[in-house]
Amino acid sequence: MRWAGSGTARKGFTVATEHSTASRSGFLRLGFAGAGTLSLGAVLASGAPRAEAASPSPALDVQVLNYALLLEELQVAFYAAALDRGKLRGDLRDFARVVVEHEREHVGLLRGALGAKARKVPRFSFGAAVSNPRRFAATALELEDLGVAAYNGQAANLTRDALIAAARIVSVDARHAAWIRAIENRPPSPQATDPAKTRRKVLAEVDRTGFVR
Amino acid sequence: MIRGAALAALGGVTIGVALLLLDRSSDSPPVTRPSLVAAVPADDPLAPAPAPGLSIPAPRLLANGEAVSVWAPLRASAVVRAAPSSNASALGTLPARTPEGTTNIALVTGNGVDRQALWVPVRAAGLTGWISRAALGGYQTVDTLLEVDTRAFTATLHRAGRVVFSAPVGVGTVDAPTPTGDFFVRNVLTRYSSAAYGPIAFGTSARSETLTDWPAGGFVGIHGTDRPDLLPGRVSHGCIRLRNIDILALARLMPVGTPVTIT
Amino acid sequence: MDTYFEQFDRDGALRETEAALPAETRRDLLLGALAGGTALALFASEPASAATKGDVAILNYALVLEYLQSSFYTEAERRKALRTATAKQTARVLGSVERAHVAALEQALGSAAVKRPFFDFRGTTENEDAFIRTGVAFEDLGAAAYKGQAHRIQSKALLQAAISIHSVEARHAAWIRYLAGTTPASSAFDEPKTMAQVNRLVASTGFIVRRPTTRSRRRPRFTG
Numbered sequence: 001m002r003w004a005g006s007g008t009a010r011k012g013f014t015v016a017t018e019h020s021t022a023s024r025s026g027f028l029r030l031g032f033a034g035a036g037t038l039s040l041g042a043v044l045a046s047g048a049p050r051a052e053a054a055s056p057s058p059a060l061d062v063q064v065l066n067y068a069l070l071l072e073e074l075q076v077a078f079y080a081a082a083l084d085r086g087k088l089r090g091d092l093r094d095f096a097r098v099v100v101e102h103e104r105e106h107v108g109l110l111r112g113a114l115g116a117k118a119r120k121v122p123r124f125s126f127g128a129a130v131s132n133p134r135r136f137a138a139t140a141l142e143l144e145d146l147g148v149a150a151y152n153g154q155a156a157n158l159t160r161d162a163l164i165a166a167a168r169i170v171s172v173d174a175r176h177a178a179w180i181r182a183i184e185n186r187p188p189s190p191q192a193t194d195p196a197k198t199r200r201k202v203l204a205e206v207d208r209t210g211f212v213r
Numbered sequence: 214m215i216r217g218a219a220l221a222a223l224g225g226v227t228i229g230v231a232l233l234l235l236d237r238s239s240d241s242p243p244v245t246r247p248s249l250v251a252a253v254p255a256d257d258p259l260a261p262a263p264a265p266g267l268s269i270p271a272p273r274l275l276a277n278g279e280a281v282s283v284w285a286p287l288r289a290s291a292v293v294r295a296a297p298s299s300n301a302s303a304l305g306t307l308p309a310r311t312p313e314g315t316t317n318i319a320l321v322t323g324n325g326v327d328r329q330a331l332w333v334p335v336r337a338a339g340l341t342g343w344i345s346r347a348a349l350g351g352y353q354t355v356d357t358l359l360e361v362d363t364r365a366f367t368a369t370l371h372r373a374g375r376v377v378f379s380a381p382v383g384v385g386t387v388d389a390p391t392p393t394g395d396f397f398v399r400n401v402l403t404r405y406s407s408a409a410y411g412p413i414a415f416g417t418s419a420r421s422e423t424l425t426d427w428p429a430g431g432f433v434g435i436h437g438t439d440r441p442d443l444l445p446g447r448v449s450h451g452c453i454r455l456r457n458i459d460i461l462a463l464a465r466l467m468p469v470g471t472p473v474t475i476t
Numbered sequence: 477m478d479t480y481f482e483q484f485d486r487d488g489a490l491r492e493t494e495a496a497l498p499a500e501t502r503r504d505l506l507l508g509a510l511a512g513g514t515a516l517a518l519f520a521s522e523p524a525s526a527a528t529k530g531d532v533a534i535l536n537y538a539l540v541l542e543y544l545q546s547s548f549y550t551e552a553e554r555r556k557a558l559r560t561a562t563a564k565q566t567a568r569v570l571g572s573v574e575r576a577h578v579a580a581l582e583q584a585l586g587s588a589a590v591k592r593p594f595f596d597f598r599g600t601t602e603n604e605d606a607f608i609r610t611g612v613a614f615e616d617l618g619a620a621a622y623k624g625q626a627h628r629i630q631s632k633a634l635l636q637a638a639i640s641i642h643s644v645e646a647r648h649a650a651w652i653r654y655l656a657g658t659t660p661a662s663s664a665f666d667e668p669k670t671m672a673q674v675n676r677l678v679a680s681t682g683f684i685v686r687r688p689t690t691r692s693r694r695r696p697r698f699t700g
Contacts, residue, residue, distance in 0.1 A: 054258045063259060070249070098661065105664035122247060148643050153262045155639040160627045164668065167623045167642065171666035174643040175650035179660040187569065188651035192576035193269045193640040196262035203249040212247050265640055266633030269580040272572035281554055286688035312697065316688035324556040331599075351596030351685060354554045389699065405695045414696040421699045434698030451699040469690040 061162040066119040082130040123213040144177035153196035283321040284470035291348035297332035312429035315400040338418040366445030380459035385451040411437010421451040539581040546574035557602035594687040615649035623668035
């Protein structure tokens, strides 16, 4: 598995460098409460039994990444189709333009990592979901939230490198989700944590959209 | 009727598409709907996520903030001014430390703050006015309030609007009365040895109006006593005295910064 | 949000005000700040030890960041100095979620939890622009911090918890950027930050300060 480096130029936030008042930088440290504790033992040892779970491995990564690839290709196709139809305006159009490029890059990273093991992806057809702006917004919200739940549902199945990459992707998908929610005047996050969904559940929801041909 | 066969995923490389043919009558053409989930094996190697190891409660908005007071420590001695401007007249200077050697603190009196957050309205020992934001440290909030009634000889602590403590007190004599008004607790003294003050003493921002030459500024404290027999009554030089058992209980409930209203 | 954190050390307005203080006071402040550093424990670089201890360290690291965020929003709401509906709503909504994160981590860590540090947010909870910019920086930082640790967590259950909090931080980051009128997602990938990077950034804000000393063992000299 080959991972493209995180060389994408980052705009915006930059790491603070040393300041003129060197007195501030470096003297403050986050507190650390020392030794391991027994009180956490029960928590750490728990977690739903995963007796049948395959351990993370490069082979399992391939399955997860192909699953992710399907979802990202679905999103690329959705946003591309909506932009093609030309019915989006204002905030929604800005959103779609930016997001489609991100999703293309996600697809690129996943295909790069999978190489010859990349799956064939089905064709999609979106109907009114890409020609009606209100339907578009509702669908985008659904798909982005679903993508986050899908990645969160697979994090524990991934090897270290794949997890690092997946986190870099889901973070942006979560931004997309909050963005469309902000446009739609909805709260950015339905709860204090994002739920995980199994592959089965996610694909069943994709099936229900009727987009897959 | 024809049933399509689901193609099992092989090593996750390819995915088959299962065809479900719905045939309600022999005359209608078969409808095909691809199903992604049908291709997922019954024993999905992509296991469900483990239950999270943290139990995260539902987000809760803050309770009503009416009972909340805000205070801040002084980072340095600072001039208190009549208006939020360095040109406004100076009303006095707040020292960085109290006579007890603790960090001096000021109570924030309102929402007021100028647009650039340079000035803050405060109340401190005898001074009410505006102070430079840079002279203050980090804000702390308390939801407690102590009411001292010098005629009923009681001290009552409220927390989040509810009474959580009440006790009889001794207050100042007619010649050296406890001042009335709005003050606050600014420090706590413990582990000293002075029976007259009991086990714990709280310093307040209140000053005696009569004992103006008193060393260390003539500040009024809230403390224990070695003469509980004198309570309740007008017995002190202005301090608010509680029985030792009561001051200990109060100390468990009343943080520094608690506003103190004396009537 | 370029060079955002630079503002904190030497915000123009704060600098002008500090210049008004007498020279000795400024020097004392500086020395006081330097001296204060030794009172806080040095945060070890990634401890390589038993799973439990490593995970405890990561949780405590997360807890400090959650304290930072929750204290910031809570203070903004309690201080009541912000005027716009956007700022107030941000403080209310994000504050409620960050407090829930704090509660979860405190509960899991129990007596092993680090204590909440003492914060001085230096006017950023009182000025609309500074508040929104600080919120953006905090949420971006929180997401980057979780990304930096996720692959180091040894317990699968804790990994799951961390990953489900992480995406919420990213949502917040986008939302508050949207409210600030800047792009919610500026690139296709969000990068992780290491503990060292995060510690440096947090230190550079000057928000974590020494606890003021309000207790003493001196003999009372009140009026009596």
